[in-house]
Amino acid sequence: MLNSWVVMPTCLPTVLRRCRACASGRFRPHGKFRANAHHKLLDAWLLVLCTTCGETAKLTVFERTNVRSIRPDLLDRMHDNDPSLAAELLQDPVVRRRNRIALDWAGAWRLDTGGSDHLDDAEVIDVSVRFAARIPVRPVRLIAEGCGLSRAGVERLVEEGKVVSAVRLAAKTSGDFTFTLKR
Numbered sequence: 001m002l003n004s005w006v007v008m009p010t011c012l013p014t015v016l017r018r019c020r021a022c023a024s025g026r027f028r029p030h031g032k033f034r035a036n037a038h039h040k041l042l043d044a045w046l047l048v049l050c051t052t053c054g055e056t057a058k059l060t061v062f063e064r065t066n067v068r069s070i071r072p073d074l075l076d077r078m079h080d081n082d083p084s085l086a087a088e089l090l091q092d093p094v095v096r097r098r099n100r101i102a103l104d105w106a107g108a109w110r111l112d113t114g115g116s117d118h119l120d121d122a123e124v125i126d127v128s129v130r131f132a133a134r135i136p137v138r139p140v141r142l143i144a145e146g147c148g149l150s151r152a153g154v155e156r157l158v159e160e161g162k163v164v165s166a167v168r169l170a171a172k173t174s175g176d177f178t179f180t181l182k183r
Helices: 072-079 083-091 092-097 141-148 149-158
Strands: 002-009 014-016 026-038 041-050 056-066 102-104 109-112 124-131 161-164 179-183
Touching: 002 026, 002 141, 026 056, 026 072, 026 083, 041 083, 056 092, 072 083, 109 141, 124 141, 141 149, 141 179, 149 161
Parallel strands: 002 124
Antiparallel strands: 002 109, 014 026, 014 102, 026 041, 041 056, 124 179, 161 179
């Protein structure tokens, strides 16, 4: 029987970027946007707050973009300060590269195992892990959390060949994968 686990975000991740006011390296996004129009051109930013001093920084979403080239529903979501749009934009590699930021997902995700109480009974367990967002995490950590084991215990099972997967279990991944646990 195939079990399905889902790694899902619980809040927006911390933005890693240097603060110009206090030299802190962490910002908290709160889903607010700011837009500025220059005739037919639009600038838009996602606002983030420094976790130390509270200074506001702007992450560029659009820069001198023709208003007609932006989807109207996207503009509406920005004007409504849609937090799901903020999450989408933070995950966009173009936005991250343009603003030279990285994301810290520590404490911003959870593993939903769907109440896998039957894991103790089976000799062989097949699990499919799906990511609701691109959250980089080590599969060993997910397996340990989902099965109620220590990470060292899971690493020992991997060495013994009792945990098998097509992905490297010790390296971070943010893509869906499956694994088999043999007891």
